[in-house]
Amino acid sequence: MGATLVEKIFSSRCGKEIEAGDVVMAAVDKAMIHDITGPLAVQKFREMNGNVVFDPARIVMLFDHQVPADSIQAAENQKFMREFALSQGIHNYDLREGVCHQVVLEKGHAAPGEIVVGSDSHTCTYGAAGAFATGIGSTDMGFVLRFGALYFRVPDSIRVEVNGAFAPRVGAKDLILDIAGSIGADGATYQALEFTGETFASMPMPGRMTCANMAIEMGAKAGIVPPDAITWEYLKGRRPDVRPFTLENDEEATYAEWREFDVTDLVPKVAVPHNVDNVVDVEEIAGTHIDQVFIGSCTNGRYEDFAEAAEVLGNRTFSDDVRVILIPASRDEYLKTLRAGLIERFVKAGALVEAPCCGPCMGGAFGLLAPGEVSLSTSNRNFRGRQGSTEAEVYLCSAATAAASAIYGEITDPREVA
């Protein structure tokens, strides 16, 4: 028989066999709320006659979308959330730590086999640590805050098997863009992506986070990498309460689809406006003029991304015609990048370095684009208007491609930069 990772997680939670298609009311291990969708979740919790949250220790609160507050209304929302956290005994990371998805993993709030929900669509990122994690709306979150559980329709899974080793300057972001281009923006609607194969087995945690993060861009409810030695090593010190156990995917499980990719000949990829699945080889659009480069977000704002960008940058400076915005995804990633001396190099090369937050990714706070402008971004969405004007364009790529392009002021193949 065999079961998918998602079926195993729900079966374990319910103590009985659960299959894809089943609808279950399941307890959640953790719930994450942030400054944007949090206030409405709290309002809904109260409308549901909620007085006391199900378990304050299992709720993660932080602010990252409009940080520091960029309007009086944003400040009011954050004040409201602070007061709620205080009154309920919820630990609030506030605006100190960084982007929700990075922080949740970094602080050990998601572990293999756990069910985690967050009122943000990229909550699927925690699948990198072997958790079933999914994004929900504020009303669903209000229900979770009250009852500590939610109805889930257990998704079918698409097995995404990836083999081969990456060529230099090609990595996880290029792979997930390639997968998105192949599966399509709604090709995995209401399904889970199970990432397997030798490429994932040897992929460090940051790359796994990048891939799981973008599962939603194919409409998936979750993306999940089976936990292995790399996962358990990452969790050491973060989750002393969790002892390593086996959670493997079965080849004989019933999969909706089985897709195979080989990264041996994979080249740097770019998603062109205005859909995430409009993916092309970087060579096809090399030379495209850009006005802004953003390296950051929950997709690619980690130390490894900045290290890659710094390697491409070398001793050069960024083009004066491009606004380069670098935003570490968390305080920890910021400090790692700072200690390695990279922040100084980026600043000398002409970049703006901002404190950990979502930045231009959601188009809410700063770094917005004027009509006609073009952004090259390491984030996860290039929807029309995502980073400002609806008449602007957003291209998505890896940190290596972003850095190479920032040097020349036009989209550049990072393999061309010696």
Place this chain on the structure above:
Amino acid sequence: MRIWKFGDDIDTDAIIPGRYLTEYDPKKLAEHVFEGTRDDFRAGVQEGDVLVAGRNFGCGSSREHAPLALLGAGVKIVVAESFARIFYRNAVNTGLLPLICPEAGALVEGHEAVVDIAGGSIESDGVCHATEAVPPFMQEIVDAGGLVEYAKNLEEVELCTGSHR
């Protein structure tokens, strides 16, 4: 009710841009619905009009501001060839009825339509198109008038129940 026709992959940023997410009032959100991507909608939409779209309506963000903005604009029903998962659930939870109709593409902008929710159809230009029912477990939420109403008088929930296909 009049039909407002949209294409495939209408994302949540298009429905309500990120810079307005500090707001939660449906009426105020409706002031910016489809801002920059379909400005004539905001100006012309009338209470009870129906939005008809292609595949993957509501893809992207988990922001519930998207269904709220449509509700604030007077839209109570969205008919689409398919919906993105989070949007679909947010719509049911907030009281916006999402109806799946594989033939939505045949419906025409500006024409009159009649939706039969119980019967599962949308009729326009003399042609009747079948719509899929909301899944059984969500029907209870729809019947209650949204998740808040459904949850209001619950004392607790029974875990690992409701398994059915």
